[in-house]
Amino acid sequence: MRETLLALAGRSPAGFTDIRYHRRRGIRLERHGREAGTPIPTEDSGGLVRCTSPGAGWGIASFRDPGEAGAAVALAHELSLLAPAAAAGQLTEVPARDGEFPCPAQRDPAQVSMAAKEDLLALAAAALHDADRRIVASRLVYQDLLEDTWLVTSEGTSLAESRPRMELSALAIAEEEGTRERALDSIAVAGAWFDLEEWIGRIGHLAEKAVLLLRAVPVRPGRVPVVLDPLAAGLLAHRCAGHLCHGDRDEDQGPAPVGLRVGPPLLTIGDDGTVPGLHGTMAFDHEGISPRNTALIQNGVVVAHLHTRVSADLAGVAPTGNARGSPLAAPRARMTNTYVARGKDSLDELLRDIPLGLYLAEPVSVRMSGGEAGLGAGYARVIRNGALAEPVRGAVLAGDPLALFGLVDRVGNDFRWNRDASRCRRGGGEAVPVSTGAPHLRLVEAHVGEPA
Amino acid sequence: MIRRLLDLAGPRTEAADAVRGEDDTITVQSGPGVWPVVSRTECTAWHLRVQAGGRLGMAGSVDAGLETLVDRALTGARSGPPFRLHLPVPSPLPNVRTHSRAAGVLGGRDLADLAASLATRVDGPARNVAVWAERTMGRVEVANSRGVLAGYDRTLVGLGLRLTVPDALPFHLHTANVDPPSLEQIERLVEETRFALHPVPVIDDLETGEYTIGLAPRAAAALAAGLDRLVAELSGGPAATPLPPLSPLLNLTDDPLADGCCGSRPIDDDGVVTRRVALVREGRVVGWRCDLQTGEALGMPSTGHGARRPFSPPRVAPSNTVVEAGASDLTNLPARIGRGILVQVLPSPGTRRAAPHLAVSTPWAYRVERGEVTGRFRRLTLKGGLLEWLGRVQAVGDRLQWSGAIASPALVLEGITAGSRP
Numbered sequence: 001m002r003e004t005l006l007a008l009a010g011r012s013p014a015g016f017t018d019i020r021y022h023r024r025r026g027i028r029l030e031r032h033g034r035e036a037g038t039p040i041p042t043e044d045s046g047g048l049v050r051c052t053s054p055g056a057g058w059g060i061a062s063f064r065d066p067g068e069a070g071a072a073v074a075l076a077h078e079l080s081l082l083a084p085a086a087a088a089g090q091l092t093e094v095p096a097r098d099g100e101f102p103c104p105a106q107r108d109p110a111q112v113s114m115a116a117k118e119d120l121l122a123l124a125a126a127a128l129h130d131a132d133r134r135i136v137a138s139r140l141v142y143q144d145l146l147e148d149t150w151l152v153t154s155e156g157t158s159l160a161e162s163r164p165r166m167e168l169s170a171l172a173i174a175e176e177e178g179t180r181e182r183a184l185d186s187i188a189v190a191g192a193w194f195d196l197e198e199w200i201g202r203i204g205h206l207a208e209k210a211v212l213l214l215r216a217v218p219v220r221p222g223r224v225p226v227v228l229d230p231l232a233a234g235l236l237a238h239r240c241a242g243h244l245c246h247g248d249r250d251e252d253q254g255p256a257p258v259g260l261r262v263g264p265p266l267l268t269i270g271d272d273g274t275v276p277g278l279h280g281t282m283a284f285d286h287e288g289i290s291p292r293n294t295a296l297i298q299n300g301v302v303v304a305h306l307h308t309r310v311s312a313d314l315a316g317v318a319p320t321g322n323a324r325g326s327p328l329a330a331p332r333a334r335m336t337n338t339y340v341a342r343g344k345d346s347l348d349e350l351l352r353d354i355p356l357g358l359y360l361a362e363p364v365s366v367r368m369s370g371g372e373a374g375l376g377a378g379y380a381r382v383i384r385n386g387a388l389a390e391p392v393r394g395a396v397l398a399g400d401p402l403a404l405f406g407l408v409d410r411v412g413n414d415f416r417w418n419r420d421a422s423r424c425r426r427g428g429g430e431a432v433p434v435s436t437g438a439p440h441l442r443l444v445e446a447h448v449g450e451p452a
Numbered sequence: 453m454i455r456r457l458l459d460l461a462g463p464r465t466e467a468a469d470a471v472r473g474e475d476d477t478i479t480v481q482s483g484p485g486v487w488p489v490v491s492r493t494e495c496t497a498w499h500l501r502v503q504a505g506g507r508l509g510m511a512g513s514v515d516a517g518l519e520t521l522v523d524r525a526l527t528g529a530r531s532g533p534p535f536r537l538h539l540p541v542p543s544p545l546p547n548v549r550t551h552s553r554a555a556g557v558l559g560g561r562d563l564a565d566l567a568a569s570l571a572t573r574v575d576g577p578a579r580n581v582a583v584w585a586e587r588t589m590g591r592v593e594v595a596n597s598r599g600v601l602a603g604y605d606r607t608l609v610g611l612g613l614r615l616t617v618p619d620a621l622p623f624h625l626h627t628a629n630v631d632p633p634s635l636e637q638i639e640r641l642v643e644e645t646r647f648a649l650h651p652v653p654v655i656d657d658l659e660t661g662e663y664t665i666g667l668a669p670r671a672a673a674a675l676a677a678g679l680d681r682l683v684a685e686l687s688g689g690p691a692a693t694p695l696p697p698l699s700p701l702l703n704l705t706d707d708p709l710a711d712g713c714c715g716s717r718p719i720d721d722d723g724v725v726t727r728r729v730a731l732v733r734e735g736r737v738v739g740w741r742c743d744l745q746t747g748e749a750l751g752m753p754s755t756g757h758g759a760r761r762p763f764s765p766p767r768v769a770p771s772n773t774v775v776e777a778g779a780s781d782l783t784n785l786p787a788r789i790g791r792g793i794l795v796q797v798l799p800s801p802g803t804r805r806a807a808p809h810l811a812v813s814t815p816w817a818y819r820v821e822r823g824e825v826t827g828r829f830r831r832l833t834l835k836g837g838l839l840e841w842l843g844r845v846q847a848v849g850d851r852l853q854w855s856g857a858i859a860s861p862a863l864v865l866e867g868i869t870a871g872s873r874p
Contacts, residue, residue, distance in 0.1 A: 043524075082564055
């Protein structure tokens with residue numbers, strides 16, 4: 001396959017051509033309560049050709065079958081000549097790469113039998129419903145995928161990767177005296193089945209959380225000290241820092257200018273596509289660049305953006321290995337695994353001097369509205385006299401995305417990578433898998449209550 | 453080909469139905485800081501559902517052979533839940549226009565010219581304008597083992613822009629229709645953009661209080677979308693939570709038969725002939741949408757709102773959502789507001805649409821005094837809840853404007869809490 005595509009790219013009449021082809025196969029299983037749903041197999045493939053030449057724009061053409069790639073190259077070149085302007089820039093020069101990154105057989109999801117996958121879901125459903133009689137409904141979704149990606153360029157780059165993914169998400173709904181509450185959790189692993197089994201072994205905690213929330217009182221809107229758990233801190237870093245550091249400039253907000261101070265010197269946020277086993281990790285990005293660890297906010301100051309080869313050239317910097325697309329969409333700068341770096345304080349130290357505050361954990365959503373961020377906690381507790389107290393519900397951390405980092409006054413020393421099945425849908429495009437990592441984070445006088 | 457798929461599935465199943473959709477899309481994008489792009493993508497997607505051995509199986513494909521697709525669906529049925537598919541029988545299709553020849557012949561050059569013509573009209577100093585134009589054409593075919601075999605051609609042409617000015621979030625506008633945009637539609641985009649660029653002072657602070665709010669049709673469409681989702685979530689079936697009554701001036705309809713609109717179609721992906729469904733009448737929920745499977749679960753017939761994508765379970769999906777025009781002439785919305793706030797664009801309330809305490813912010817809202825726009829708020833936050841706001845509608849405009857697959861007139865709301873900060 002690589003040789004055929006490489007030859008096509010080499011023969012392209014355009015000044016630059018790249019060809020990316022994906023093939024994916026997997027299965028999706030669903031379970032509502034104790035009832036199994038219909039398994040849905042996934043098997044698709046598709047590719048994209050990009051062409052550009054001096055004085056032309058980009059031409060992009062899709063193809064389904066590798067046999068149609070030659071025609072797609074010709075069409076993409078033709079379309080590039082129609083592109084309506086000619087002064088956008090160059091591609092950053094990079095050395096040609098050659099490499100193959102296969103999936104170890106023991107990590108191929110297809111090696112796990114369908115019966116084992118169905119049994120795992122049945123076990124999880126039973127564990128949820130047996131945990132408490134107030135659990136009245138549940139939903140479990142298991143999805144796996146083995147994605148093969150080939151990328152070649154007319155500059156001679158020739159790469160192939162076979163990447164496994166397994167995801168499991170669970171929802172538990174508790175009901176008592178007309179009140180309903182729900183708890184959500186998920187896990188994504190790179191083909192490590194035993195990690196899913198271990199996670200299912202602890203799924204009873206989800207039922208406990210849903211039940212606990214039945215007694216939770218609604219949060220009172222106001223400004224209070226807030227401590228975020230590593231999941232909430234990681235999501236905040238992804239949405240409120242990462243999304244404002246895309247270097248290709250078509251985000252509604254941003255990019256935040258390099259040199260802008262957004263937080264205290266103890267705050268460092270970055271993106272690292274190299275961490276083994278995480279949801280956002282890849283061997284090469286969709287322009288053939290190796291992902292790397294890029295500090296975006298260092299000691300509270302914006303120091304870099306995430307780049308594709310195109311945006312890197314416009315900015316006069318090196319590409320960061322963050323170009324990600326989908327089988328039928330051109331790559332844009334996207335995050336991989338976004339993190340808040342480890343600080344110095346323990347969780348006890350973060351909580352100790354808070355007379356009254358809120359602990360927000362397990363976020364269920366983060367949304368932007370009119371330039372304001374709203375991070376909804378799936379689980380929250382009052383902090384009273386330095387200790388975690390009663391649960392509350394409806395807690396949403398709200399504020400200007402960058403200004404929220406200005407409220408950080410302590411960073412925990414308990415950094416961890418989160419393994420939830422997160423996806424990022426930049427600007428309504430196709431979702432790509434991402435991860436986050438963070439320690440606990442403390443914010444002073446943050447607005448909690450109504451979403452922005 | 454879809455008949456052949458059913459022929460292959462027929463002898464091995466008790467019942468089967470399938471949908472095939474093909475699309476050919478050309479997109480043109482250009483603007484500052486964006487490398488100009490012309491792209492073309494083609495896609496054919498299948499979804500097959502079978503009842504075999506009394507169990508439900510399904511499979512999707514974008515590239516597999518038909519035999520493989522049948523095999524996969526049957527494999528799924530072996531471990532699928534017990535299910536009985538009640539498939540529709542053939543019926544005459546209603547008359548609705550879903551495609552246009554003029555759209556079908558648009559090529560990359562035409563779309564580039566269309567985008568450039570819009571950019572030229574709205575470009576100028578102290579602003580960045582990025583434009584896009586897109587044309588999709590294709591065909592949808594549905595068939596089932598009870599004899600349904602139907603299809604329709606479809607086209608869609610979109611034209612839009614993103615306007616960026618100092619001190620405000622970008623302003624997104626677009627129009628989308630079965631036909632290429634008319635001069636009137638392009639002129640409306642230009643007018644809306646020029647309104648946003650109206651040279652008025654920027655206001656930093658608005659004291660939180662109760663105001664009269666005028667929602668331009670595009671902002672009203674965001675509320676309509678939220679209401680539509682609420683109706684779907686909270687009123688879907690006899691056991692669901694009823695919605696409180698809204699303003700008696702509000703009427704909401706799902707209309708797949710609106711001529712030449714984004715979501716128009718004569719038959720759904722389940723093979724059920726489509727029809728208009730009244731969702732809200734005089735502020736009260738009176739109906740909801742079903743597909744075959746949810747209808748089966750609720751003991752109701754499908755309303756023709758089934759949607760199927762290749763690798764997902766079937767789902768209920770809206771066609772065109774229409775807030776019915778009212779009796780008020782709101783052509784001059786500032787004059788009707790008198791003293792208050794005019795909101796041009798409002799973000800969707802999103803997943804918290806049912807929350808009683810909701811705040812939605814927009815930088816595209818204006819102060820109105822003595823019937824004139826006298827300033828733009830740097831940021832305006834509406835507070836309360838979607839249901840509360842929809843209960844306070846005091847006037848519904850008499851002219852519909854389409855925003856994608858949602859049509860709404862302008863609305864005037866009284867006593868809405870608003871301020872500069874969340």
